[in-house]
Amino acid sequence: MSYREVNFDGLVGPNHNYAGLAAGNLASSKNSNCTSYPRQAALQGLEKMKFLHDQGLTQGLLPPQQRPDLKILRKLGFSGNDNQILAKAYKLKPHLLAAVYSASSMWTANCATITPSCDTKDNKVHLTPANLISNFHRSIEADFSQTLLKKIFKNSKHFKVHNPLPKSDSFSDEGAANHMRLSSKSLDSGIGLFVYGRQAKTSSTKKFIARQNLTASEQVIFSHNIKTECYQLAQQNPSAIDFGVFHNDVISTSNENFLFTHQEAFTKQKDFLKELQENYYRVTNQELLIKSISNSDLSVKEAIKTYIFNTQIVTLGSGQMKIIAPTECENSPEASKIILDLISDNSYPVSSVKYLDLKQSMSNGGGPACLRLRVTLSKEELDQIHQGVLITDSLYIKLKAWINRHYREELNPIDLGDPLLIGEIHNALDELSQILHLGNIYPFQK
Numbered sequence: 117m118s119y120r121e122v123n124f125d126g127l128v129g130p131n132h133n134y135a136g137l138a139a140g141n142l143a144s145s146k147n148s149n150c151t152s153y154p155r156q157a158a159l160q161g162l163e164k165m166k167f168l169h170d171q172g173l174t175q176g177l178l179p180p181q182q183r184p185d186l187k188i189l190r191k192l193g194f195s196g197n198d199n200q201i202l203a204k205a206y207k208l209k210p211h212l213l214a215a216v217y218s219a220s221s222m223w224t225a226n227c228a229t230i231t232p233s234c235d236t237k238d239n240k241v242h243l244t245p246a247n248l249i250s251n252f253h254r255s256i257e258a259d260f261s262q263t264l265l266k267k268i269f270k271n272s273k274h275f276k277v278h279n280p281l282p283k284s285d286s287f288s289d290e291g292a293a294n295h296m297r298l299s300s301k302s303l304d305s306g307i308g309l310f311v312y313g314r315q316a317k318t319s320s321t322k323k324f325i326a327r328q329n330l331t332a333s334e335q336v337i338f339s340h341n342i343k344t345e346c347y348q349l350a351q352q353n354p355s356a357i358d359f360g361v362f363h364n365d366v367i368s369t370s371n372e373n374f375l376f377t378h379q380e381a382f383t384k385q386k387d388f389l390k391e392l393q394e395n396y397y398r399v400t401n402q403e404l405l406i407k408s409i410s411n412s413d414l415s416v417k418e419a420i421k422t423y424i425f426n427t428q429i430v431t432l433g434s435g436q437m438k439i440i441a442p443t444e445c446e447n448s449p450e451a452s453k454i455i456l457d458l459i460s461d462n463s464y465p466v467s468s469v470k471y472l473d474l475k476q477s478m479s480n481g482g483g484p485a486c487l488r489l490r491v492t493l494s495k496e497e498l499d500q501i502h503q504g505v506l507i508t509d510s511l512y513i514k515l516k517a518w519i520n521r522h523y524r525e526e527l528n529p530i531d532l533g534d535p536l537l538i539g540e541i542h543n544a545l546d547e548l549s550q551i552l553h554l555g556n557i558y559p560f561q562k
Contacts, residue, residue: 118495119234119303122174123428123488124505125165126222127515127548128158129180130523130541133532134480135214137253150479154219155523157476161222161487162519164440164472166512172433174498175507178268178489179548181221181260182558184538188216188256199535206533215253217532223482224489225293225365226254227261229336232297232492233274234304235346240276241497242340243269246291247280250327255283267554271500278339281332286316289332292489293363294352296370298392300400301435303372303492307399308342309392311364311382313352320354327362328352345399348392351383359416365485366420371429371437374465375406376458378425380416407464414450422451426483429466436467440484446471504553514551522547 132154169175186194186201192212194201205213221227231242245261248254258280269275281287294313299306310333313319313326320326330349337347352364356378361367368377373396375389382388389406396404409419419425421444428440439459445451459466477487493501522544524531531537542560549557556562 122491124176125488126224128222129219131183132157132219158519169507184217218253223486226291231340237341244278245280246289268502287332288329293365294328308347323358356380360420422448423483424451426485428484437465438468
C-alpha cells in the first residue's frame with residue numbers, strides 16, 4: 117500500500133498577540149506585551165504552506181480557534197453581555213483575558229498525537245487531541261480540536277478520533293510536539309517515539325515543570341492499539357527542559373530514516389540511541405541514520421534561540437530530503453554551519469535547505485515544526501479526509517485575499533479590550549468556514 121505524509125499547518129488567527137503565557141518558553145516570555153502583527157504572521161504561515169505545496173507535497177491546514185473564549189470567562193464568574201464581560205476582564209483580570217484571547221492553536225504540533233494505520237493492530241489511523249493542561253490558555257483548545265479532527269477525519273472505517281485524556285496532572289499530554297515517527301522510506305513501517313518529561317508527579321527538573329507525563333504517553337500507546345514493535349519511549353533530559361526545551365521538538369526532529377538531535381536531548385542518550393537503532397532495524401530492515409550535535413558545536417541556548425531542531429525535514433518527489441529552517445538559523449554562524457555541513461555530507465539524506473521568514477511565530481515561541489501536524493496516510497485514507505482543508509493554488513489565492521481583508525496590521529495589548537475586535541474575528545472566521553467548506557463549526561455560528 118502506498119503512503120504519504122500530509123502536513124496540516126495551523127492558520128494563524130486574527131487574534132495573534134504576544135502575552136507571554138507559556139512558562140518555560142523563552143521567546144514567549146521575552147516578547148511578552150510587545151506589538152504583534154497578525155496579518156504578517158498569517159501571511160508568513162500561509163507562504164510556508166504554499167512553498168511546500170509547490171514542492172509537490174500534500175499540504176493541509178487547520179483553521180484558527182474562536183477567540184476570545186468568553187464562555188470560559190462566564191464559567192469563572194463574569195456576567196453580562198459580551199462587551200460587558202470584555203470590559204470587566206480587561207479592567208480586573210487582563211492576564212486572564214489574554215489567556216482566552218491566545219492564538220496558540222496555530223502551533224498544531226500540539227493539537228494531537230497521530231498513529232498511522234500501518235502501525236496499529238486494527239489498521240485504523242488513531243488521533244488523540246492533546247489536553248495541554250500544563251498551560252491554562254492551551255488547555256481550552258482540546259474540545260474544539262476534537263470537534264475539528266472529527267470533521268476532517270470523519271470516516272469511522274478509516275479513522276478513530278479519541279477523546280482527550282483526562283484533565284489531570286497525571287495525564288498531562290502535549291501532543292505530537294513530544295512524538296516523532298521514524299519510518300521506512302516507503303512510510304509503511306516505523307516506530308513511534310514517545311518522549312516524556314516526567315513520571316507521575318515526579319519531575320527531575322529544577323526550574324521549569326516538565327510538561328509531558330509518562331502516564332499520558334503510555335495511555336495514548338494503549339488506546340491507539342499500537343503494535344508492540346512499533347513504539348518506543350524516551351525520557352527528555354531534565355537539564356534541557358530547565359534550559360528552555362519545553363517540548364522535544366525544540367531539540368530533536370526526524371524524517372523517515374533520519375534523526376537530527378542534540379547530545380543533550382535525552383537521558384542516558386548513548387544507550388537509548390543504540391536501542392532505538394536496533395529496534396528500528398528490526399521493524400524496517402533499514403539503517404537509522406542519526407546526526408547528533410555536540411555542545412561544542414552548538415549550545416542548547418543557541419539551539420533554542422535559532423530553533424534549528426524545530427526545522428521541518430521533508431522528502432521531495434525526487435526522494436531527496438530538504439530542511440525547512442527559519443531565517444534565525446541562517447543568521448546564526450553556528451546553526452548555519454551545522455546545516456551547511458549536514459547537506460554537504462553524503463552520509464545523511466538531507467541535500468538542500470530553504471530558509472523561511474517566520475519571525476511572528478518565532479517571536480512567540482514556535483518555529484516551522486511547531487506550525488505543523490504530521491499525518492501519514494494511505495492513498496485511500498487521504499481520499500476520505502475533508503478535502504476542503506488541502507492547499508491548492510486557488511485556495512491559496514482565496515486565503516491570501518481573506519487575510520488581507522480581515523486581519524489588522526498590528527495588535528497591541530490594549531487592543532484586547534476593544535469590543536470591535538471580537539466582531540472582526542467572528543466575521544473573519546465565519547467567512548473562513550465557508551471557504552474551507554467546514555460548515556458552522558464555531559460556537560458563535562450556532
